[in-house]
Each structure stands twice: as structure tokens, then as C-alpha cells.
């Protein structure tokens with residue numbers, strides 16, 4: 001028979017939102033269980049320097065996440081290496097099935113499953129991720145002061161990232177497969193008027209080129225989609241801006257979502273469309289997508305779960 005574990009608060013996800021929720025829920029004596037998922041530590045474990053986490057002018061992403069895990073555990077969070085495969089939210093206690101076979105039941109659930117940047121899937125892109133290839137201008141733009149940069153994409157994300165990167169870069173080349181953008185008109189106007197930005201139409205990225213020692217980008221190769229001609233563009237940074245996908249597989253058919261699948265929460269709250277289910281971090285956030293904002297939402301979710309459970313009292317509605 002499957003092992004069943006009951007908890008007052010089940011936290012699903014081990015990024016900044018999940019670990020912070022663990023700290024707050026533990027300090028509220030809720031004895032939370034946190035299930036880490038396939039990527040313990042979340043997205044920041046895939047990057048190198050993080051320079052915008054308050055309290056550290058510079059820290060490696062994986063180190064920051066180990067610190068958060070240690071902190072959450074020290075406060076009393078039970079952290080389990082497992083993957084939630086389905087979540088029944090139709091009645092309380094909520095029931096989560098897991099990959100290990102353990103069934104978790106919970107009076108409240110904090111969803112902190114994050115999001116994934118969409119990538120092109122090139123081998124060279126993978127090789128230079130964190131060493132010149134990024135999917136987050138807010139996170140990494142600062143590293144490219146006075147350098148030449150390439151942005152890939154043609155939607156709102158790409159145009160916004162290209163405009164933002166002109167604050168740092170000497171030149172930004174926007175590579176897009178068509179000759180028109182899919183962004184809002186106002187953003188397109190700003191892009192076209194910006195002297196630092198040069199669009200390269202009808203091209204797609206085929207290779208990121210760089211040095212081995214130290215690992216770093218020196219150029220990209222882009223192919224004309226009609227003629228096949230290859231153009232090499234010197235650059236130090238490559239920003240892939242073809243969108244993000246929230247990790248909403250567990251809840252996309254049950255909870256209200258918006259903006260392409262991000263879980264919808266009540267204004268100024270982490271409450272979802274089902275009482276007792278809270279959502280925090282990139283899973284709900286199509287706008288900021290930062291570690292610090294995710295952590296902030298993790299804090300809110302734990303405080304809201306605590307209030308929800310207190311109001312529930314003896315377990316009746």
C-alpha cells in the first residue's frame with residue numbers, strides 16, 4: 001500500500017518562492033513538507049553570478065539556493081526529494097500523488113513550481129548558458145556594459161529586452177525570423193527609433209561561437225531563412241527572448257490561468273481560484289520573474305496559508 005503523509009501545508013517547488021514559504025510556514029509552527037521536484041533549487045541553479053539578491057553584492061546561483069535550502073530546513077521545513085505527478089484539489093484535504101509512490105495530503109498547498117525560459121535547443125546555446133547566453137536581461141544585462149549584444153526574438157519580450165539592454169550595451173542586434181515584429185506598436189516605435197538597436201530581419205540563430213578558456217561568447221552565426229546565407233555577428237552576450245512557459249502542468253485544467261498559462265491570483269494576494277491553494281513565484285508572475293519577487297510571494301503565500309488554516313479552525317468551512 002502507498003505510503004501516505006499528511007501535512008498542514010504542502011509546498012511544491014524548491015526555488016526562492018518554495019524555500020521562503022518553507023521558512024515562514026515553519027516559523028508559524030505549521031510543520032510544512034516541501035517537495036523539491038526535478039530541479040532542486042530551481043532556475044537559479046542554472047546560472048552563475050547573481051548580483052541582485054539583497055545582502056550579497058555577488059553570489060553564485062547554486063550557492064544562493066543551497067543557502068536557502070539550509071535556511072528553510074533549519075527553521076523546520078521537511079524537505080523531500082520527490083516529484084508531484086498529480087494534485088486533486090476537488091476536496092480537502094488536498095491529495096498529491098508523487099513519483100516515489102508516496103501520497104501527500106494537505107490542508108493547504110503552496111504551488112511554487114516556477115517557470116521555464118524557452119530556448120532554441122542549440123548545442124552551442126546550451127554550452128554557453130551562464131557564460132554569455134542568457135534568457136533574462138534584467139538579471140544579466142549589467143554584465144555587458146559597453147559590449148555588443150544580440151537579442152533573439154520578435155515579440156514583446158524580445159523588444160522589451162532589447163530596449164532595456166541599450167542601457168548597458170554599446171550595440172544591440174535584434175535577430176528575427178520575419179521582417180515584422182509581433183510586439184505592441186508603441187514598443188516597436190521605440191525600438192525603431194533607438195540608434196543603438198539594429199534589427200537583422202529574416203535571420204535565425206544557428207550557432208553561438210566562443211572561447212573555451214575562459215568559456216565566453218565572441219560571436220553568433222545567423223542564417224538567412226530564404227537564401228541560407230550565414231552572417232557572423234561579433235558579440236559578448238546573447239539574450240534568447242522567445243518567451244517563458246509557467247510550469248503549470250499540475251493545475252492548468254483546474255485553476256484559473258491567464259497571460260499564457262500563468263496561475264491567476266487575487267489582487268495583492270497569492271490566493272488562487274480554489275480556497276486553500278496558494279501560488280507564488282514565477283508560476284504566477286508574467287511580469288517581474290525575479291528571485292526576490294518570487295521569495296516575496298513565497299512569504300505572502302505562507303502567511304496567507306497560516307490565516308486560511310486559522311480561519312478554518314476545526315476543519316469545517
Ligand SMILES: Cc1cc2nc3c(=O)[nH]c(=O)nc-3n(C[C@H](O)[C@H](O)[C@H](O)COP(=O)(O)OP(=O)(O)OC[C@H]3O[C@@H](n4cnc5c(N)ncnc54)[C@H](O)[C@@H]3O)c2cc1C
Pocket residue numbers: 012013014015016017018035036037038039040041042043044046047049050051052053082083084085112113114115116117130134135136139140247250280281282283289290291292294
Ligand atoms: C539563467 C537564469 C538566470 C537568472 N538570473 C537571475 C538573477 O540574476 N536574479 C534574479 O533575481 N533572478 C534571476 N533569474 C530568475 C529567477 O531564477 C526566477 O525568477 C526564480 O528562480 C523563480 O523562482 P520560483 O521559486 O518561482 O521557481 P523556480 O526557481 O523556477 O523553481 C521551481 C521549482 O519547482 C519545482 N517543481 C516544478 N514542478 C514540480 C513538481 N511537479 N513537483 C515538485 N516540484 C516541482 C522545480 O524542481 C523547482 O525546484 C534567472 C533565471 C534564469 C533561468
